[in-house]
Amino acid sequence: MKNFLCLSSILVTSLGLAACSNNNSSAADRDHNTSNPLNQAPEQPKEDRISDTRIKLTFNDKEVLIRMYDNPASMAFLAQLPLTIAFEDYIGKEKIIILQKRLSADDVQAGDLSKKGDFAYYAPWGNVAIFYKGFEDATNDLIILGQIESGKENVENIHGDFTVTIKKVTK
Known part of the structure; x- marks a missing residue:
């Protein structure tokens, strides 16, 4: 009986080791595997996320x-247009407006x-803010909607x- 238990133990250990070593790909191979459908595309740089959509702000015969x-968030802002709203200066570096309806910041x-x-x-x-001067101390809680x-x-x-x-x- 003692031999049987010893043999069983060896068999279980061998099967466990065989199962663990059955993976033929290395970590480097897995990192470079582009055919895996679960791989997510790398985040595009900010410059590539710009759209063809433009808005025009008109005030005091200026644009x-x-x-x-x-x-x-940009799409949610666009859905609120057209708007006529008052901007105010904030700390000498940005012009701000408080929207009647908050934008969805989900996703x-x-x-x-x-x-x-x-x-x-x-x-x-x-x-919403328009930054008209450099702002080194700005918060990092901003969602950039666009660029002048x-x-x-x-x-x-x-x-x-x-x-x-x-x-x-419109174009």
Whole structure:
């Protein structure tokens, strides 16, 4: 009986080792396997996420053209257009508006730092901002909705509160 238990133990151990060593691919092979349908595409750089959609901000006989990014928050903003809304200056670096209806930030990765010319959404407050000066100390809770293409100086040179009409630009 003792021999049988010993033999059984050896058999179980051998089967276990055989099962573990049956994997013919190395870790390096698995990392480079592109035929695996579970592999996710690498995140595209921000520059590739820009869309063909533009919006126009009109105020005081001036215009600002913004090219929107292709993300769910940008699409939610576009769905609220056209808008006529008052912008106010915030800390001498950005112009902000508080939207009547907050944007859905689901499925959008916040974490971008702002830079001059960004059109962004700050989900914790529900406001949209146009950054007209560099902002090294900005929060990283921003969702960048778009980037100013033209008229940046019009935002920089306006002082105080001002009313803006925002419309989607058709081609």
